[in-house]
Amino acid sequence: MLIGDNYVFVELQKTGSTHIKQQLQALLGGHSEGKHNKPSDEQLGADRVIIGSVRDPWSWYLSLWSYGCQRRGSLYTRLVDAQNWQRSLPLLQARQRERGDLALEQLTPQRAHDVWYADTGSAQGFREWLRAVCLPEMRSTVQSGFEASGLGRWGCGLMSYRYLKLFTHGVTSLASEAESAEDLRQWTRRHFRPAHMIRLHALAEDLIATVQALGRPLSAEQCEALRQARPTNRSSRPHPFGHYYDAQALDEVARREWLLIERHGFERPSLG
Template identity: 30%
Template sequence: MHAFHSLAYLDVEKSGSTYVSQFLRDFLDDDEVSFRKHVEVEDRPPAGRLHVVSVRDPLDSYLSLYSYGCQGKGGLSGTMRDAGLGHLYDGTAAGFDRWLDVVLDPASADALNPRSYARTGVAPHTGLLSFRVARLTVPRALRWLRRVGSSEELVAGYRELSVVDVVLRNESMTQDLAALVRRDDLAWRPSRDAALAALAAQARLNTSSRLDADAGFAVPADAWERVAARERLLTEVFGYGAHLTSTSRDSHATSAA
């Protein structure tokens, strides 16, 4: 979590969080209170503070995580390699297909990162990416997640308990950040216009080198359906009802939770 007095950014992994945190440091006219990457919101968040989260299409996220892991990077790659699953990171489409099967299987939760995914016992009811969002955005999230008994309960509980006020979607990050800058309840330095100008000059948000950018890497035809079946929080709450990718086309999204 990246906290200021007026705003807290809930930095979901691989959603553009490094870029967003740097933008806030550069332009938000407020004192930084704390910065601990990918840490849960406080048990009792301060009243009146705006809570912002960034999210990403779940299939796009899994492709990015796989590509990152093939470079030997990332916490997920580390825990999977420690569990003897390093052979899945072979950089091929077939390897991604096998890797995705493992990551989506609740029985593999002990091999995934963060470890709290397995410890809460919620893996049968939600995929890893939806868990990562829920963990960061609900006060006392791990206590709540231990009580979740179905994917329907997870979605309903998130709608009731989440502190999120503003959503930044990776696929429309520049537009969504511009909408954040235009809010009347936040101040920007040296000015709002300067922050907007910086966004206008910013090229497409840089994503990690992606294996599926290679024409020879064919994403499995059923990959989206498999992912969507496990990531209901992202599909139902955040509008990812169809595959959107920052590497192939832009989408138009709002910045309202």
């Protein structure tokens, strides 16, 4: 989180937030407090405007997986720890008995360590990981609080949970306040706190618009410098996007992250 005189930048993981923070700090000043945390009411007490960051969910999941391949991140830690699977394993076993659609030998913490996160060039590793992370039965293993949020009622995925947890007052009341997908849309509109969102695919233009909306005029040279600036802290992978995704994986993300896709106009990527 970056706090300035008249703004707070709240950063969603894997959305180019390091680069955004650097640019905002250079143009508007401010100081860092934590990283992927929410501002308190006290920090917002000076009528600061909230800025958030987001990216398309297909590249978000790929970036999150790549980060885990470096043996980093809370999701990696949870997925390779057998203790964190204790609530999910009975649910996975029950689903297999009822539906027979899971390969349980591919759903273990050892598999996460040995296959899912073993090689940033492995399409198989990514696709196995993605399916596991998107399984409803895995919510309690994937993220603390995810299952209790009630988002599973509308088939929402991990990115939607983190997005709503960070950019609203919280999701603890969501299950009791929304009964349908339309209720969820309206709840999100009512409780969403950022006034400006910086999208990774339009980072420079969104930054320019946000900074100027906060009362900081930018020269043509400054705008061009923002357009030419190279993002920092990118996840490294040896293959392009289409190597990792197939049509089934694209569909899975589209089903789980429909709310974000609708809200921000993200388009399904092409594999061609």
